[in-house]
Amino acid sequence: MESLETELERARALSVEEIADRIETIGFECTHCGACCRSEENCGGEDDQTPHTATVFPDEIRQIQSREEYDWRDVARPMPYGIVDEAGETFEWALQTDSCGDCTFYEENGGEGGCSIHGDRPLICQTYPFSLDSVSPDTADGLGTTEPMGGVVEREGIVRAHECEGLGRDISRADAEALAKTLKKRAVRELTEAIDVRDNYEPADSDGVVVHDSEGTKRPDGTPL
Numbered sequence: 001m002e003s004l005e006t007e008l009e010r011a012r013a014l015s016v017e018e019i020a021d022r023i024e025t026i027g028f029e030c031t032h033c034g035a036c037c038r039s040e041e042n043c044g045g046e047d048d049q050t051p052h053t054a055t056v057f058p059d060e061i062r063q064i065q066s067r068e069e070y071d072w073r074d075v076a077r078p079m080p081y082g083i084v085d086e087a088g089e090t091f092e093w094a095l096q097t098d099s100c101g102d103c104t105f106y107e108e109n110g111g112e113g114g115c116s117i118h119g120d121r122p123l124i125c126q127t128y129p130f131s132l133d134s135v136s137p138d139t140a141d142g143l144g145t146t147e148p149m150g151g152v153v154e155r156e157g158i159v160r161a162h163e164c165e166g167l168g169r170d171i172s173r174a175d176a177e178a179l180a181k182t183l184k185k186r187a188v189r190e191l192t193e194a195i196d197v198r199d200n201y202e203p204a205d206s207d208g209v210v211v212h213d214s215e216g217t218k219r220p221d222g223t224p225l
């Protein structure tokens with residue numbers, strides 16, 4: 001398996017033009033359906049509904065916090081993997097959810113979904129439904145990122161397309177290039193984050209929930225442990 005440093009080198013060398021070509025081939029236009037911002041089952045009263053889960057990095061959390069003087073926990077929750085009965089160690093943070101399991105920043109107006117923090121939404125939201133293959137850390141080792149919705153439904157070269165009703169629609173060259181540029185930025189960001197998580201990792205000696213991120217070890221309220 002390649003080192004994260006090698007993957008980072010490769011991500012930095014990616015061609016935005018080539019990524020844009022692939023996005024154009026797949027096609028995409030946001031329909032504002034809101035599916036990528038909501039829990040899969042939404043508020044239907046099911047006890048076992050799966051809440052919306054999308055990775056948000058520490059600096060992105062602080063950027064969102066600064067909009068409204070949000071508390072850390074208004075913005076993010078510990079990534080749920082590895083946590084049982086409100087105890088355990090986990091890697092990274094997920095966008096906070098409301099009582100329906102939807103992203104807490106999702107709002108609906110006149111039948112259309114929208115993001116109340118659009119200008120500061122995390123990179124993962126800016127690039128959905130696309131991600132890049134072979135330059136993203138492996139989610140299984142705890143260093144990867146979690147997409148807000150289902151699995152990969154299409155691939156074109158290194159571009160992966162995830163479940164989304166807007167796929168297959170025409171996209172302008174300018175929009176494809178802008179998206180490609182952000183996808184490359186995200187790939188580099190994910191890898192630098194993963195390297196810092198790895199380098200700052202120390203097994204936690206504490207009860208309750210412990211979160212490891214690129215800045216070290218934290219409590220669920222974002223304070224250092």
Ligand code: SF4
Pocket residue numbers: 036037054095103104105106107114115116117118121122125148
């Ligand atoms: S931050 Fe905005 S774009 Fe991202 S999941 Fe939440 S509502 Fe959707």
